[in-house]
């Protein structure tokens with residue numbers, strides 16, 4: 131009782147300039163509360179009515195100390211980055227939006243988008259094969275993942291690019307006969323771009339298959355049973371009932387993979403394919419400004435990852451519908467609420483009420 | 490219970506089912522007339538759920554057969570053989586047989602209303618607006634019209650089970666199967682679900698209910714079926730079964746599940 135009384139005393143003192151709230155026990159709540167704080171063991175008085183009192187949220191002083199320390203650290207790092215001339219920020223700025231760098235960036239985005247999309251589509255098919263009742267489909271899917279996960283991506287890449295050495299021509303026809311519908315030189319079919327997409331896609335598919343399979347397995351068997359009992363067709367069961375629930379398990383890892391892929395595309399430099407990283411290498415080999423140019427590439431990768439992370443947040447939020455009782459606030463809503471409440475404590479009751487509305 | 494019912498005649502004939510080496514159903518035969526209410530009771534593991542699941546072909550019987558209004562479930566006759574139906578035709582048969590599960594199995598990412606409209610739209614190709622209208626009527630019937638837009642996790646267990654019943658009703662089934670519909674519920678929520686089922690019992694739909702609620706069984710059943718060890722040990726009217734069980738196994742089961750104060 132005594133600590134509650136103290137709190138009330140404080141808040142009452144803060145609100146002193148305001149008209150005194152109606153109170154049954156005392157002529158002024160300030161006086162009554164101060165009196166009880168001074169003598170907490172005083173004899174029982176009639177129960178006070180606190181309904182008009184202002185609420186003061188608990189303070190967290192150590193949280194603020196921690197915040198200040200971390201802020202100091204961040205400032206120190208930023209200061210050193212900004213003031214150390216060896217980072218050559220002028221050079222970074224000059225190349226950051228140079229035409230060749232932007233072209234490389236677009237190639238990186240193109241490779242990521244195409245092999246990411248194809249990889250996940252193929253991965254989805256592989257995951258379904260792996261979960262199917264057919265032993266053939268199951269083993270083909272298993273073998274695919276086994277091979278592509280055990281071979282270094284670099285080797286796969288070079289192998290695809292040099293497919294022309296292994297097979298001079300690629301043709302489509304009826305096996306074991308001379309009938310050919312079409313036939314091309316392998317080297318014309320497998321360009322640098324094709325080799326890059328092929329390598330990245332197949333590799334990505336092997337990993338996504340496992341991610342998607344894991345997601346599907348995480349959905350309760352009862353869901354499929356209920357859907358089957360309702361006469362819902364198999365395809366609809368997968369797409370409408372299972373997959374949306376599986377997405378919750380799939381998304382965090384899938385975004386990990388895609389972010390990995392953004393930077394993973396840099397491996398196609400072995401094919402002399404001019405994506406972002408290769409472009410930057412070509413430039414610094416010419417100008418010898420190695421660090422600043424690596425910084426240019428890094429900053430772009432950071433930018434892409436940041437954008438993807440925002441997408442991830444909102445997509446995950448979308449798929450958590452129904453899985454959590456109430457959706458958590460977005461960072462934007464949180465920030466608004468934070469400022470609204472903290473502003474309200476120091477100002478008037480109108481603000482506090484507004485903060486309640488936002489909540 | 491209802492008099493006018495003409496559809497939903499269930500005939501189970503000598504159904505057998507084994508898992509691995511153990512026989513779980515050892516030749517079960519049971520007839521439920523149109524609009525009849527059969528309550529199946531028996532110890533855990535006696536094969537009650539398995540029997541229910543063979544009725545809508547979620548579980549394939551190894552022997553014997555089931556007909557609904559004279560039509561074989563899951564098979565068709567060709568010559569002197571029974572050929573299993575294609576998935577598509579089985580799904581179509583299932584729309585005549587609603588099922589309510591112990592764990593509700595509502596789709597958690599869909600609202601109550603979406604749970605109820607899903608099957609009529611995709612399985613019966615009903616028009617969306619019409620399905621929605623009917624779904625709201627059904628939710629009203631189970632007392633949940635105002636929670637139509639809630640997700641299952643925002644509902645209590647009893648409310649979830651009532652949505653599940655509305656979902657099963659949305660296909661206008663001839664038969665409703667209930668597998669321990671109140672076993673996952675807190676005691677104070679049991680009655681709200683049983684009340685909904687009681688109301689259905691007078692509606693002319695054939696009901697087959699597995700439950701441990703003996704008082705409810707006595708109220709609602711036309712036939713009480715006692716199962717043990719994969720067999721129907723005894724069946725009859727509630728009066729016969731509860732007051733004068735003939736078989737010692739039945740008697741010993743009731744002496745365990747019915748508290749002494751329970752009287753007919």
Ligand SMILES: Nc1ncnc2c1ncn2[C@@H]1O[C@H](COP(=O)(O)OP(=O)(O)O)[C@@H](O)[C@H]1O
Pocket residue numbers: 508509513531532533534535536537538539540
């Ligand atoms: N899919 C299954 N695989 C193996 N055994 C099963 C399966 N389903 C049920 N059983 C077994 O069959 C027996 C009957 O189960 P069930 O029909 O669920 O009984 P009840 O519903 O009466 O408790 C149990 O011994 C159970 O372990």
Ligand SMILES: [Mg+2]
Pocket residue numbers: 537538539668669
């Ligand atoms: Mg059971």
